[in-house]
Amino acid sequence: MAVEQQEASAPEPGGTASGRAAPVRRRAWTVLALLVCLMLVNYADKVVVGLAGVGMKEELGLTDAEFGVIQSSFFWLFAVGSVLGGWLGGKVRARWLLAIIASLWALSLAPMAAQVGFTTIVACRVLLGFAEGPTTALAMQVAHSWFPAHQRAVPSSIVVAGAGIGPLIAAPALTWVILTHSWHAAFGVLAICGAVVTVAWLIGGDSGPEDTRGGGHGPAGAAALPxxxxxxxxxxxxxxxxxxxxxxxAYANTSVKVSWLPLYLREGLGYDAITAGRLVALPYLGSAVAVILVGVASAALTRRGVGGRLTRGILPGAMVLASGVCTIAFSSLDRGVPQMVLLVLSSCLNSAGYGVAFAGLADVVPAKQRGVVFGIVTGIYSLGGVVAPLVVGRLVSAGESVALGYGDGFLVLGVTMIVGALAALLLVNPARDAAKLTAERTAG
Known part of the structure; x- marks a missing residue:
């Protein structure tokens, strides 16, 4: 039962339970909005190199393989940052920890506003990746601290939607900055945005009352975790x-989209810069809408008594499986509307399950351990971000043509997604595993 519900059942002198619960709910949604802003800037930072890629390659004389190294370097210390941030998440107050992380984003972006070389770019991307590594895990931890278990699917999905809104806004806006000024100016704009969101979080952000609970609860009716x-x-x-x-x-797909999609549209399919900037926004628009719709659908099914295996296991696994199929399909088509429809659909399906999948993890992990566990999981899946951009870069370089090289890269990606999704469909069962952990602790 949520903290708000507990307060409602045990009013104290000096005010009614409903009077105290309402401010908590309002604060929860305010903090959730700030988390969305953090995720928005977080993913705008990720996509900017892809948008600036053509100009960077021309100015610095980079090959496709070298540009792949730049894109991959973002993830070299991503896992380290994820695990370290998750560990600190249980020891350092969220207000200060996320503010420090966001300030590091701005610090890593600032040098790129001036003339830089290959080595400096790589160093800045490594620092940015290290700082952004724990962001999603910590954002989920904070969001879950404001909402009880049976209400977490929608807030989790809204946080993930921020990852789609960021590139949705950034793609056309930063493309305009790049074409009007330079790719260096785009990094300067993002450095300022990072500083602004840091101040906003310091003013209004923090963990919620659920963070003080000892164990954890799965969906309604589930036994309390140890x-x-x-x-x-x-x-x-x-x-x-x-x-x-x-x-x-899923993150391998996301990292390829962030790293290579703008260049694929321009170099592989021949779209001009302005058109490519607009088309890049479409997958993110679709993803932002899809992730919230799936979160709402999952929450509705949970309220009707549908088990977590379906709503938080099979549902995201099936969507990533379908996304892999769409990725293979669009890689085999020529430029045109059908290809873009499949490309956008692939992105929507891939992103839509993130929120409910994190809610499924929370069903199994005790509250006090979510920060470190989410950090470790983030570190594990970030390896997909290390490998995928490098593989695509190698395949683009090795292809008989640029278009064929990109096609090979997306084909390999789609097959990998199908294999991983099938394994998840067989393994994931939050209710079963939560019951086992509770029974083991009781027996012990």
């Missing part, structure tokens, strides 16, 4: 293994 479970035992459950695999292949 206060702590050994990490080795948690990561031996089918849910955490399957979710890690699912996130890995």
């Amino acid at each position: 206060e702590r479970v050994p990490l080795r035992r948690l990561f031996s459950t089918g849910t955490l293994i399957g979710m890690s695999l699912l996130f890995f292949v």
Whole structure:
């Protein structure tokens, strides 16, 4: 039962329970809005190199393989930052930790506003990746601290939607900045945005009352989780293994979209810069809408008593599977409306399950351990971001033509997604694993 509900059942002198619950709910949604802003800037930072890629390659004389190294370098310390941030998430107040992280974003982007070389670009991207590594996990941890278990699907999905809104706004806006001024100016704009969102978070952001609870609860009717479970035992459950695999292949898709989609549209398909900037926004628009719709659908099914295996396991796994099929399909088509429809659909399906999948993880992980577990899971799936841009860069360089090279890259990506999604569909079952962990602790 949520903290708000507990307060409602036990009013204290000096005010009514409903009077105290309303401010908590309002604060929860305010913090959620700030988390969306953090995610918005976070993903705008990710997509900017892809948008600036043509200009960067021309100015610095970079090959496709070298540009792939720049894109991959973002993820070199991403896993380290994820695990470290998750560990600190249980020790450092969220207000200060996320503010420090966001300030590091701005610090890493600022040098790119001036003339830089290949080595400096790589160093800045490594720092940015390290700082952004724990962001999603910490944002989910904070969001879950404001909402009880049975209400988390929608807030989780709204946080993930910020990842789609960021590039949706950034793609056309930064394209205009790049064409009007330079690609350096785009990095300067994002550095300022990072500073602004840092101040906003310091003013209004923090963890919520659910963060003080000892154990954790799954969906309505599920038994309370133990206060702590050994990490080795948690990561031996089918849910955490399957979710890690699912996130890995889904994030490989996301990283390729962020890294190579703008260049694919321009170099592989021949769209001009302005058209490419507009088309890049379409997958993110679709993803932002889809992730919220799926979160609402999952929450509605949960309220009607549908089990977590379907709403938080099979649902995201099936969507990533379908996304892999769409990725293979659009890679085999020529430029045109059908190809763009499949490309956008692939992105929507891939992103839509993130929020409910994180809610599924929370069903199995005790509240006090969510920060470190989410950080480790993020670190694991970030490896998809390391490998995928490098593989695509190699395949583009090795292809008989640029278009064929991109086609080979998306084909390999689609097959990988299908394999990972199938494994997740077999393994993920939050209700089963939560019940096992509770029974083991009770028996012990």
